[in-house]
Amino acid sequence: MEHTANIPNTKRLLIWGAGDQGTVALDCALATKKYSRIDFLDIREKGHRQIPGYRIYEEAKENINTLLPSYDEVIVASGSNYLREKKIAQILAAGVPLATLIHPTAVISPSARVSKGCTILANAVINSNAYVGIGCIVNTNAVVEHDCLAEDYVNICPQVSMGGHAKIGRRSFIGIGSTILDHITVGRESIVGAGAVVIRNVPDGVTVVGVPAKRRL
Numbered sequence: 770m771e772h773t774a775n776i777p778n779t780k781r782l783l784i785w786g787a788g789d790q791g792t793v794a795l796d797c798a799l800a801t802k803k804y805s806r807i808d809f810l811d812i813r814e815k816g817h818r819q820i821p822g823y824r825i826y827e828e829a830k831e832n833i834n835t836l837l838p839s840y841d842e843v844i845v846a847s848g849s850n851y852l853r854e855k856k857i858a859q860i861l862a863a864g865v866p867l868a869t870l871i872h873p874t875a876v877i878s879p880s881a882r883v884s885k886g887c888t889i890l891a892n893a894v895i896n897s898n899a900y901v902g903i904g905c906i907v908n909t910n911a912v913v914e915h916d917c918l919a920e921d922y923v924n925i926c927p928q929v930s931m932g933g934h935a936k937i938g939r940r941s942f943i944g945i946g947s948t949i950l951d952h953i954t955v956g957r958e959s960i961v962g963a964g965a966v967v968i969r970n971v972p973d974g975v976t977v978v979g980v981p982a983k984r985r986l
């Protein structure tokens with residue numbers, strides 16, 4: 770049986786991505802109580818994960834330009850910064866509203882800005898004057914402190930801590946449990962390894978690991 774919660778005056782959501790991030794996005798979307806119907810569109814070209822009770826369209830078999838506009842909102846659920854950017858471009862080109870999923874236990878300062886297409890998961894904190902760009906993931910228990918900047922399509926993994934005024938460049942991946950000290954900048958398309966402590970600025974397109982974080986050659 771497909772999921773159709775009995776909630777009046779709510780919206781239809783399509784989650785584009787039916788893998789791990791898709792199921793996490795589903796839980797978050799259910800917690801918001803905003804949606805009367807939720808379906809999935811699988812990103813993979815072959816096969817898809819079963820999510821009992823939910824309809825999963827297969828991307829390869831669907832006319833995306835017809836399917837997307839039949840929903841009130843679409844969220845892209847993929848841990849790949851590249852894929853989120855690519856799919857979000859398709860959604861915007863189709864003129865369909867991007868969802869922004871914010872778990873009810875997340876704490877977002879009234880002065881912070883969270884852009885469209887973001888997924889902000891349970892117990893995340895986004896503090897005063899912080900800015901989170903389009904299509905970012907701020908994962909469980911991550912802390913984006915005051916005046917931080919995360920550019921578009923950034924993935925901030927669980928338990929990441931960003932000190933005040935820290936910056937993350939477009940499409941960078943910040944590994945689980947890592948710490949970025951205050952006023953430090955991580956460049957674009959860079960990777961911070963799990964558990965790293967970043968004490969110096971990181972250039973574009975590099976991977977850093979360790980405590981203190983050093984470039985991995």
Ligand SMILES: CC(=O)SCCNC(=O)CCNC(=O)[C@H](O)C(C)(C)COP(=O)(O)OP(=O)(O)OC[C@H]1O[C@@H](n2cnc3c(N)ncnc32)[C@H](O)[C@@H]1OP(=O)(O)O
Binds near residue numbers: 963964978
């Ligand atoms: C909800 C979720 O699950 S969100 C996802 C959470 N997952 C993560 O955060 C994973 C983050 N990814 C990492 O930390 C990865 O290890 C990366 C991206 C830094 C490196 O990945 P790879 O390029 O595959 O590196 P690989 O595993 O081959 O290791 C290369 C070297 O780096 C070291 N290394 C790899 N990761 C780390 C790390 N996080 N800290 C310290 N050293 C590391 C390895 O020990 C190895 O060292 P050696 O050459 O001396 O043996």
